[in-house]
Amino acid sequence: MLRVESLVKSFGGFKAVNGANLQVRAGEIVAVIGPNGAGKTTLFHLITGHLTPDSGRILFKGREIAGLAPHRICRKGITRSFQVVNIFPRLTVFENVQIAVLSRERKTFRIFSPVEGMAAEEVDRILSNVGLLEKRDVESDLLSHGDQKVLEIAVALGGNPELLILDEPTAGMAPEETERCIRLIRKLSEESGLTILFCEHDIGLVFEIANRIMVMVRGGTVIQGGREEVRRNREVQNAYLGESGAC
Ligand code: ADP
Ligand code: MG
Numbered sequence: 001m002l003r004v005e006s007l008v009k010s011f012g013g014f015k016a017v018n019g020a021n022l023q024v025r026a027g028e029i030v031a032v033i034g035p036n037g038a039g040k041t042t043l044f045h046l047i048t049g050h051l052t053p054d055s056g057r058i059l060f061k062g063r064e065i066a067g068l069a070p071h072r073i074c075r076k077g078i079t080r081s082f083q084v085v086n087i088f089p090r091l092t093v094f095e096n097v098q099i100a101v102l103s104r105e106r107k108t109f110r111i112f113s114p115v116e117g118m119a120a121e122e123v124d125r126i127l128s129n130v131g132l133l134e135k136r137d138v139e140s141d142l143l144s145h146g147d148q149k150v151l152e153i154a155v156a157l158g159g160n161p162e163l164l165i166l167d168e169p170t171a172g173m174a175p176e177e178t179e180r181c182i183r184l185i186r187k188l189s190e191e192s193g194l195t196i197l198f199c200e201h202d203i204g205l206v207f208e209i210a211n212r213i214m215v216m217v218r219g220g221t222v223i224q225g226g227r228e229e230v231r232r233n234r235e236v237q238n239a240y241l242g243e244s245g246a247c
Contacts, residue, residue: 100158
């Protein structure tokens, strides 16, 4: 579904992404791990069109997407959540997801036509899917941090993606919120057949839910493989897993 080859992105003279390679097959849950500053967020910005690569290729279902505008990449079937919560705080939970659904359908809000009911069925289905239906009329900035992160996933689902990209979906979450988020990611994969690419600093969580793992260090790909292959890799142990002490 997604193939990233020899991707490079510099800021000034600094190569934040420096020869990254990544493959995501349809239906997989793939994790990108690596120390802070390894280039994970930059890699995701490149895939979703928020940044343009200096060189390398990004193929989505066999077609080059590098350098396309974010809305065009979104229409092709890739949507994402951000590391920092990125929702409209003064709008309700329902309205945040509704905007995503309507903008996908290229319907705009018009001053003189009622919008309350538009796409309501689909929005409610998404909210029910992620477990936020009971909070549909709550103003988003009143939600807990965990609920806001889940709402962001719901907003991404409003784009009806084939590939969902999540940048540190559990960042800042309390343990029980993290547990709920893991269950949600699994459910989206199993029940909706969604392909999911995420990055995460919690290694335990990564080894729990990812089918395959890509390890990124200093902008480059050290290895991409199954859980056991990655766990056994000496370079990974030295460069990353040993450091964190998590494995
Ligand atoms: P990660 O998500 O793995 O923690 P990032 O992709 O956020 O890493 O950052 C990789 C490196 O690129 C970091 O050293 C960061 O400071 C740098 N960087 C990221 N974005 C920019 C930018 N817009 N301008 C300059 N440097 C940046
Ligand atoms: Mg990051």
